[in-house]
Structures are given as C-alpha cells and as structure tokens.
Amino acid sequence: GSMQATASANANIALVKYWGKADESLIIPNASSLSLTVDGLSTTTQVTFHTDTSSRDLKSIHTSEECSDASATSPDTLIIDGERHQGKALHRVSSFLDRIRELSGIHAPASVISHNTVPYAAGLASSASAFAALAAAASRAAGLNLDDRYLSRLARCGSGSASRSIYAGLAVWQAGHDDATSYAEPIASLLESNGESVAAGRSAHDFGMQLAMIVILISDKKKAVSSRVAMRRSVETSPLYGSWIQSCTDDLQQAITAVSRGDVEMLGVVTERNSYGMHATMMTAQPPVLYWQPETVEALHAVEDVRASGLGAWSTMDAGPNVKVLTSAQDAVHVCEALRERMPQRDIHIHMAGEGVRILDQH
Numbered sequence: 536g537s538m539q540a541t542a543s544a545n546a547n548i549a550l551v552k553y554w555g556k557a558d559e560s561l562i563i564p565n566a567s568s569l570s571l572t573v574d575g576l577s578t579t580t581q582v583t584f585h586t587d588t589s590s591r592d593l594k595s596i597h598t599s600e601e602c603s604d605a606s607a608t609s610p611d612t613l614i615i616d617g618e619r620h621q622g623k624a625l626h627r628v629s630s631f632l633d634r635i636r637e638l639s640g641i642h643a644p645a646s647v648i649s650h651n652t653v654p655y656a657a658g659l660a661s662s663a664s665a666f667a668a669l670a671a672a673a674s675r676a677a678g679l680n681l682d683d684r685y686l687s688r689l690a691r692c693g694s695g696s697a698s699r700s701i702y703a704g705l706a707v708w709q710a711g712h713d714d715a716t717s718y719a720e721p722i723a724s725l726l727e728s729n730g731e732s733v734a735a736g737r738s739a740h741d742f743g744m745q746l747a748m749i750v751i752l753i754s755d756k757k758k759a760v761s762s763r764v765a766m767r768r769s770v771e772t773s774p775l776y777g778s779w780i781q782s783c784t785d786d787l788q789q790a791i792t793a794v795s796r797g798d799v800e801m802l803g804v805v806t807e808r809n810s811y812g813m814h815a816t817m818m819t820a821q822p823p824v825l826y827w828q829p830e831t832v833e834a835l836h837a838v839e840d841v842r843a844s845g846l847g848a849w850s851t852m853d854a855g856p857n858v859k860v861l862t863s864a865q866d867a868v869h870v871c872e873a874l875r876e877r878m879p880q881r882d883i884h885i886h887m888a889g890e891g892v893r894i895l896d897q898h
C-alpha cells in the first residue's frame with residue numbers, strides 16, 4: 536500500500552529579514568522576521584510513503600552501500616521539475632522526512648515529486664515554498680493532521696524562511712528560543728494578541744492582502760554562495776552583525792506599527808532600510824559576500840527614481856542579485872509600468888499577496 540498527499544505553497548519575501556541562526560540544526564534565528572507571502576512563485580509537491588516496503592528493507596537500503604554519497608544511503612527519491620535529484624538536495628529532503636517518520640511512526644521510504652512555477656535554477660524558486668509544501672504534503676501523507684503552528688515549526692526545520700509560507704499575506708516568525716517557541720503566525724493574530732487595533736476598520740489581514748511585490752529579474756543563474764553559507768559567515772565574521780540584530784528588533788516594531796496604522800509608506804521605508812542593513816552585514820563578512828550585479832544597482836536606482844516621481848515603491852533584496860519592489864496592490868500596475876519604462880530590456884513581473892499552504896489532494 537501507499538499513503539499519498541499533495542500540497543501547494545507560495546514563496547514569501549521578507550520585509551524584515553531573517554539573517555543568521557542561533558541554532559543551526561533546529562534553525563532557530565537570532566531575530567524575529569516579517570514577510571509577505573506572494574502568488575505566482577509557488578511549489579506543488581506530492582509525497583508518497585511506500586508502506587509496502589518494510590522497515591527491514593529500509594534498513595538494508597540504508598546500509599547496503601558504503602559509498603558516502605547521499606544517494607546511496609537515502610531510501611527516498613526526489614524529483615524536482617522532472618529532474619531526479621541526489622546528493623545534497625536529496626539528503627536535505629531525507630533528513631526532513633526523517634522528522635515526519637519519527638513523528639508518525641511511518642517508517643517507510645518516500646518519493647517526493649515537486650513542481651515549481653518558476654524553474655528551480657531561476658534564482659527565484661525558493662526553499663520557502665518548497666519546504667512549506669513538503670511539510671504539509673509529507674505530514675498529511677503520513678496520516679498526521681497538524682495545525683498551522685506545528686506545520687510552521689516543521690517547515691522551519693527544513694528552511695527557516697519556510698516557516699512563514701504557511702500563511703497568507705503578512706506573517707511574523709517569532710524567533711523564540713527552542714523548537715516549541717520558534718514559529719510564524721499571521722500578523723493579524725499577533726496584533727490581536729497584542730491588543731492593538733488596526734486603523735480605520737481594516738484588519739491587518741486585509742492590509743497585507745493589499746500589498747504587492749514586483750520582481751525585477753537580474754539573473755536566473757544559480758548563486759555562487761548559498762544563503763545558508765552567507766548568513767553563517769555574516770554571523771561569524773561581520774563586525775556589523777551585532778548591530779544588525781539590534782536593528783531588526785527596532786525595524787520589526789516599526790513595521791508592526793506601520794501595519795496597524797495601514798501605512799504603506801512607513802512599511803516601505805523600514806523594508807528598504809532593513810534589506811540594505813542585511814546586505815551591509817554580508818559585504819563586511821570575511822570573505823565578503825556581494826550578490827549585487829551592475830544591473831542590480833541600476834534597478835535599485837530605478838526604484839529611487841520611480842519613487843521620486845511620486846509613486847510608492849521600496850526595494851528589497853535577498854540572497855541573490857534580483858531586486859524586489861514593495862508597493863500597494865493599487866499602485867502595482869503603475870509602478871510596474873514606470874520600472875519597465877526605465878529598464879525596457881528586463882523581465883519585470885507583479886506578484887500580488889498570496890494564500891498560505893494548502894492540501895490539494897490526499898489518498
């Protein structure tokens with residue numbers, strides 16, 4: 536027999552970034568972060584546990600090869616966008632599935648088939664949508680019915696940013712201090728529990744859903760330094776790292792205030808500053824990490840220029856050369872046109888606020 540489920544998750548773009556771990560194996564961050572889940576950059580993943588393969592078979596697969604290659608020791612198979620993956624990618628997925636096996640008691644090998652709406656290598660396909668979808672699909676396939684908070688904790692163990700992709704719109708990942716206390720939640724529930732009211736009859740959820748991200752594609756090549764390595768290097772060697780972590784606390788506080796006021800401009804200003812701060816910590820690491828290309832700088836200036844023309848647009852960047860632009864949903868088309876005018880040769884696309892993770896199919 537087999538147990539199977541399919542789930543889909545959107546990527547998220549951080550407004551207040553997660554950059555650095557306090558615990559590398561559980562993925563506990565040094566600071567809390569805030570993100571916007573966006574549509575159009577998603578992963579759909581089908582997980583099947585092959586329960587007709589006994590755990591004895593599993594063990595023999597585990598030990599049959601002495602080769603240190605993960606493909607030889609993993610009982611699982613991984614196909615991303617039609618391509619079979621082994622080595623590092625499979626190892627990371629298999630370790631994640633081990634958590635599910637431990638939780639559920641289903642000690643069977645699994646096959647994982649994943650599709651991204653943007654190609655895996657495009658520099659935009661994210662570990663956030665991938666591990667959020669995997670957490671939901673694998674737990675359901677194993678017969679577990681986990682609540683969002685538990686799913687968020689689980690997704691976090693695969694990739695930190697994935698903890699936030701469980702939710703629609705704006706999500707806050709509370710740093711916490713251990714596995715049980717480090718999870719994301721919708722900003723609306725955070726504001727509610729803080730007893731904060733949201734401006735003019737709009738809920739924090741509605742405010743989040745009225746935001747958009749415009750992606751300016753600079754390069755679709757795989758990055759030379761992974762975010763995992765770059766953030767570790769920043770923690771260990773950047774003289775700015777301590778003040779970066781302090782500024783994240785201030786930025787998150789201001790961002791939450793901006794949301795509670797329904798103030799897109801205030802949120803945009805914090806978002807842009809926080810992104811530059813994160814890049815400052817990696818540029819001052821040893822050896823430095825510089826994701827920026829000449830075209831990146833051109834795009835950053837174009838965003839400034841669009842803003843000077845009176846439109847609400849604020850840049851943010853992650854661990855790569857691509858530039859993302861925060862704007863209100865209402866202004867998105869105008870901002871997009873203004874950017875295309877200034878960079879006619881570039882791929883520029885609008886991504887509206889998106890939904891959280893969902894189960895598509897289960898049997």
Ligand code: DP6
Pocket residue numbers: 548549551552553554562568662663693694695696697762763852853854
């Ligand atoms: C720059 O979540 O990819 O996008 O936890 O090591 O898998 P791991 O890192 P990952 O890092 C994301 C870093 C970022 C900022 C953010 O999304 O908050």
